[in-house]
Amino acid sequence: MKQDTKIVSAGRKKEWTQGSVNPPVQRASTIVFDTVKEMKHATANRANKTLFYGRRGTSTSFALSEAMCEIEGGVGCALYPCGTAAITSALLSFLEAGDHLLMVDTAYEPTRDFCNKMLTKLGIETTYYDPMIGAGINELIKPNTKVLFLESPGSNTMEVQDVPTLSTIAHQHDITVMLDNTWGSGINFKPFDYGVDISIQAATKYIVGHSDVMIGTATANEAHWPTLRESSYLLGQCVSADDCYLALRGLRTLGVRMKQHEQNALKVAHWLKEHPSVERVLHPAFEECPGHEFFKRDFNGSNGLFSFVLNEGDNQSITEFLDSMTHFKMGFSWGGYESLILKVNGLDYLRTAKPWPKQGAVIRVHIGLEDVDDLIADLDQGLKRLR
Numbered sequence: 169m170k171q172d173t174k175i176v177s178a179g180r181k182k183e184w185t186q187g188s189v190n191p192p193v194q195r196a197s198t199i200v201f202d203t204v205k206e207m208k209h210a211t212a213n214r215a216n217k218t219l220f221y222g223r224r225g226t227s228t229s230f231a232l233s234e235a236m237c238e239i240e241g242g243v244g245c246a247l248y249p250c251g252t253a254a255i256t257s258a259l260l261s262f263l264e265a266g267d268h269l270l271m272v273d274t275a276y277e278p279t280r281d282f283c284n285k286m287l288t289k290l291g292i293e294t295t296y297y298d299p300m301i302g303a304g305i306n307e308l309i310k311p312n313t314k315v316l317f318l319e320s321p322g323s324n325t326m327e328v329q330d331v332p333t334l335s336t337i338a339h340q341h342d343i344t345v346m347l348d349n350t351w352g353s354g355i356n357f358k359p360f361d362y363g364v365d366i367s368i369q370a371a372t373k374y375i376v377g378h379s380d381v382m383i384g385t386a387t388a389n390e391a392h393w394p395t396l397r398e399s400s401y402l403l404g405q406c407v408s409a410d411d412c413y414l415a416l417r418g419l420r421t422l423g424v425r426m427k428q429h430e431q432n433a434l435k436v437a438h439w440l441k442e443h444p445s446v447e448r449v450l451h452p453a454f455e456e457c458p459g460h461e462f463f464k465r466d467f468n469g470s471n472g473l474f475s476f477v478l479n480e481g482d483n484q485s486i487t488e489f490l491d492s493m494t495h496f497k498m499g500f501s502w503g504g505y506e507s508l509i510l511k512v513n514g515l516d517y518l519r520t521a522k523p524w525p526k527q528g529a530v531i532r533v534h535i536g537l538e539d540v541d542d543l544i545a546d547l548d549q550g551l552k553r554l555r
């Protein structure tokens with residue numbers, strides 16, 4: 169089955185939809201049983217999409233979990249109230265006091281904060297590694313290294329990692345490989361074909377696609393699913409049926425939305441590359457992006473999110489540029505239908521394995537589904553304000 173067909177059909181078996189196109193929103197805390205036998209059956213099958221108790225899910229969440237696995241891969245998908253909860257729960261599921269974690273230097277900032285502020289407290293040590301380290305990861309592995317965490321492309325600076333090389337080396341040392349696949353979104357990067365054990369997404373972004381729901385997913389291969397599932401349950405992670413419904417609804421247009429985001433973003437990126445105020449475009453599809461060769465080898469396409477480096481502009485004029493935008497609003501997210509812009513701050517302290525060189529400001533944009541000519545005109549008038 170081709171991908172666009174899968175996006176339409178995934179998770180829509182009759183058991184969940186009850187004959188309508190979309191599954192009903194099954195809200196429940198309590199599931200009631202008429203007989204002891206029924207209750208025993210539910211208890212025995214509670215980990216396997218059988219109605220048991222609300223926290224284990226209902227048909228709406230089962231439909232979403234199943235859909236995510238059909239599209240992204242893996243044998244099971246745990247759902248969380250946001251992407252950050254998916255990341256922290258996956259890490260807590262596979263780490264304990266005395267363990268060592270290898271975390272990519274370009275991780276999403278809250279992921280990094282969790283390692284520094286929470287894992288440290290639990291006696292778990294983190295080493296940050298250069299996203300471009302490749303086979304050099306070998307030298308950072310210790311006897312107590314238990315998890316290798318990747319995010320590809322990297323947050324804000326877009327370095328693409330050599331996932332298969334990193335996974336192969338990790339597995340030689342029995343290390344669990346986790347990937348923040350939010351940018352790849354399950355359709356542009358297929359984590360399980362490249363050795364990833366657990367793939368995490370902020371479904372808040374492209375899966376939901378409309379900037380109105382927080383939700384996280386973690387899909388796992390067979391070896392890792394039971395531990396991830398039970399640990400996440402112990403941590404109390406669950407999602408409301410309404411939010412699952414909206415994620416499923418967003419998911420159905422993921423394919424068409426993504427093609428338009430990609431096309432619009434590439435057009436804007438090529439325009440920016442030629443702009444005199446722009447030093448460099450940080451977009452995986454561009455040759456100058458670190459890891460571009462891995463993007464070409466491993467990805468099916470790109471999306472609406474990328475960054476660029478300015479070669480001029482003081483703080484004041486960059487503020488005037490951002491304040492002047494009409495179609496680009498400022499906001500800390502991406503993956504919705506609308507365009508967003510922000511100045512990336514903190515790269516001087518958010519990169520410790522390989523310092524970010526002193527250079528112009530980094531601007532991150534999410535290119536939405538507006539007419540691309542309107543977006544370019546908006547950037548054009550804004551960039552004129554730089555001094």
Ligand SMILES: *Cc1c(COP(=O)(O)O)cnc(C)c1O
Pocket residue numbers: 249250251252253276323348350351369370371372373382383384501
């Ligand atoms: C937004 C984001 C997250 C966190 O998702 P939330 O749903 O906001 O908690 C994690 N990773 C990446 C790469 C993100 O962009």
